[in-house]
Amino acid sequence: MDQFRNIGIIGRLGSSRVLDTIRRLKRFLLERHLHVILEDSIAEMLPGHGMQTCTRKLMGEICDLVIVVGGDGSLLGAARAMARHGTPVLGINRGSLGFLTDIRPDELEARVSEVLEGRYLMESRFLLEAEVRRGMESIGQSDALNDVVLHPGKSMRMLEFELYIDGHFVCSQKADGLIVATPTGSTAYSLSAGGPIMHPKLDAIVIVPMYPHTLSSRPIVVDGNSELKVVVSPELQIYPQISCDGQNHFTCAPGDTLSIRKKAQKLQLIHPVEHNYYEICRTKLGWGSRLGVQE
Structure with missing residues (x-):
């Protein structure tokens, strides 16, 4: 059959x-x-x-x-x-x-x-799900197979944000933006921003700052089950954009929180x-x- x-x-x-x-x-x-x-x-x-x-x-x-x-x-x-x-x-x-x-x-x-x-050959590729919250209200959400990107949109200004991983404060950062990519997306935008190539079988997420203000800021590879939280500085003068796979876009405001985690359902990709x-x-x-x- x-x-x-x-x-x-x-x-x-x-x-x-x-x-x-x-x-x-x-x-x-x-x-x-x-x-x-x-x-x-x-x-x-x-x-x-x-x-x-x-x-x-x-x-x-x-x-x-x-x-x-x-x-x-x-x-x-x-x-x-x-x-x-x-x-x-x-x-x-x-x-x-x-x-x-x-x-x-x-x-x-x-x-x-x-x-x-x-x-x-059948491969399972995991996706990311991203959600922006303003206080208790959900402002936007989308999925990404490649990457979730926080960027300034049409503005030329630098962004400022705080990064948390699994509830732990990691750093505050000034940069042109932040790329959070899956292994599938490691050969896409993440790669052009200096991120590592990750084999698709890895259960990992890479966090890549875009043109960071501090030269010691480097990509971080974390466990695929990590929960990431990016808090946009309340002092920011612009409204940053969130892009998922460069296709789904929504706008966030100063003080908003972007949450990113692995999606439960996976893509079954045939080769x-x-x-x-x-x-x-x-x-x-x-x-x-x-x-x-x-x-």
């Missing part, structure tokens, strides 16, 4: 290459007599498709597998929606980097066939059987290749 019968397709909008790949994927899945469900926003770009459509929110409830055609940004958005249902996600890369969407369009049929036949994390890093980050030495 096939493990994946109801297969959802999510695609990045505004790209003819993505639409071409989705048409090819749809045709391939229908030839295998599978039930294909298109996300409603991408379905509008495919007139006459004849497929069932649904919202992204509903897709996690009715699909056995969701295939994302696009870049890592597309997969981040899908991940936040699918994690709550435990629906596995597979990425076909139509973006640039492709740390998460690791199937090339030219190998679509071969790799998707392997997955449908049960030959794949081809030959997936190699270090090869991905070597290719995407331009690391040196072998010297030709025989092993």
